[in-house]
Amino acid sequence: GAVVSQHPSRVICKSGTSVKIECRSLDFQATTMFWYRQFPKQSLMLMATSNEGSKATYEQGVEKDKFLINHASLTLSTLTVTSAHPEDSSFYICSARAGAGEKLFFGSGTQLSVL
Amino acid sequence: EDQVTQSPEALRLQEGESSSLNCSYTVSGLRGLFWYRQDPGKGPEFLFTLYSAGEEKEKERLKATLTKKESFLHITAPKPEDSATYLCAVQAGGNEKLTFGTGTRLTIIP
Numbered sequence: 001g002a003v004v005s006q007h008p009s010r011v012i013c014k015s016g017t018s019v020k021i022e023c024r025s026l027d028f029q030a031t032t033m034f035w036y037r038q039f040p041k042q043s044l045m046l047m048a049t050s051n052e053g054s055k056a057t058y059e060q061g062v063e064k065d066k067f068l069i070n071h072a073s074l075t076l077s078t079l080t081v082t083s084a085h086p087e088d089s090s091f092y093i094c095s096a097r098a099g100a101g102e103k104l105f106f107g108s109g110t111q112l113s114v115l
Numbered sequence: 116e117d118q119v120t121q122s123p124e125a126l127r128l129q130e131g132e133s134s135s136l137n138c139s140y141t142v143s144g145l146r147g148l149f150w151y152r153q154d155p156g157k158g159p160e161f162l163f164t165l166y167s168a169g170e171e172k173e174k175e176r177l178k179a180t181l182t183k184k185e186s187f188l189h190i191t192a193p194k195p196e197d198s199a200t201y202l203c204a205v206q207a208g209g210n211e212k213l214t215f216g217t218g219t220r221l222t223i224i225p
Contacts, residue, residue: 004158006158009156032211034211034212034213041217042217043119043202043215043217044159044202044204044213044215045215046212046213046214049211049212059212091156093159095158103161103164104149104161104213106151106158106159106161107158108158109156109157109158
């Protein structure tokens, strides 16, 4: 099946720093990528949807200036958590698909811990 | 608002003991219902997509079924390696996003 690579798998940072997470589709061109956040024992919550070459669409309650999403190419999307705080500590997961109606494939996730 | 409720929250089975996981949903115009498997610290792994009531799909020891209100994931003669959290998600018509349930944490005891 299709492979979505997410990096890093784990990051620990100090409060106030920014963290960038990369999501790559390795064997297909991803027209749409999605970013989710998951707290322990909770459901995946969609943060934003990004289409290549256009601005991301953020879900209600997600601060677009805090969670910067860039989908500059058909194989790469990045999520930057700016000025991270302990409450931003969570498991962040990206997903990608080749086109509308196509299967959604998930990355392996990034565990962010903000001290 | 689309809603997905999964039950039970956690399930412990002996190896070989068959059972079913439930996913109840309310959505305006179902476009697809998805089942994923998630191992600890990993992203979800796709299992099945169901599109219409009455549809069934099978893969190894798993079978997914769909009605107008709920979906079941049946697991037959499970093995310890089937231990994981199973997530259900729905996609509404005209909408790209998936709405996930909180999952069922399945543990198979050898």
